[in-house]
Amino acid sequence: MTRRFLFVLGSSRPDGNTELLARRAAEQLPESVEQRWIDLAAHPLPDFEDLRHDSDHVRPTEGNTAVLLDATLAATDVVIVSPLYWYSVSAHVKRYLDHWSGWLRTPGLDFKDTLAGRTLWGVTALAHEEPVVADPLIGTLNNSAAYMGMRFGGVLLGNGSKPGDVLRDAGALSRAKTFFAQDAPLARFPYQTD
Numbered sequence: 001m002t003r004r005f006l007f008v009l010g011s012s013r014p015d016g017n018t019e020l021l022a023r024r025a026a027e028q029l030p031e032s033v034e035q036r037w038i039d040l041a042a043h044p045l046p047d048f049e050d051l052r053h054d055s056d057h058v059r060p061t062e063g064n065t066a067v068l069l070d071a072t073l074a075a076t077d078v079v080i081v082s083p084l085y086w087y088s089v090s091a092h093v094k095r096y097l098d099h100w101s102g103w104l105r106t107p108g109l110d111f112k113d114t115l116a117g118r119t120l121w122g123v124t125a126l127a128h129e130e131p132v133v134a135d136p137l138i139g140t141l142n143n144s145a146a147y148m149g150m151r152f153g154g155v156l157l158g159n160g161s162k163p164g165d166v167l168r169d170a171g172a173l174s175r176a177k178t179f180f181a182q183d184a185p186l187a188r189f190p191y192q193t194d
């Protein structure tokens, strides 16, 4: 089966550290793997409106919402490329994930069944020297994958403040080389210890 990676870019500036690091990791993917990159800043989603319990909730057919929905359904691997903002994902990424809640309830989409068994990955850049402060972002993505019945490949972390800084983080560049080759087990909530 052809693997199709969807890279969802969530920075509020172009060519930032997170995207640079994600591109280094993506360079290692075999030619046979399809890659699609969507920048949420260039494809802004409307604010999420909670219509989950309204019966007239229908599939979006146009605009950025339809583009993101179709790309997500088509992906075997979804890569959240988000800078660390206030210890978690950026607002662009949060809004994209909020839309998942609507898609989960949209009749005819089978959003959860389609994504179950597929893989969620994360790439993030942060200014803080101690990577442990990114734990809330890692937990957000791990738990979201667990909720969806997805696999979770973990989060590739890099250090940097101004664009380009991450290219001096030798550890991050080295981890990028093998990141997508890692095994991605089925995601589990932290309380699922068996």
Ligand SMILES: Cc1cc2nc3c(=O)[nH]c(=O)nc-3n(C[C@H](O)[C@H](O)[C@H](O)COP(=O)(O)O)c2cc1C
Binding pocket: 011, 012, 013, 015, 016, 017, 018, 019, 083, 084, 085, 086, 087, 088, 125, 126, 127, 128, 129, 133, 159, 160, 161, 162, 163
């Ligand atoms: C709104 C905002 C919030 C941020 N919050 C954090 C943070 O909580 N922890 C941290 O280490 N760095 C934080 N930073 C710094 C960014 O993570 C850092 O500059 C990173 O390289 C940005 O990624 P980008 O270059 O891909 O845009 C923040 C930056 C911004 C603009």
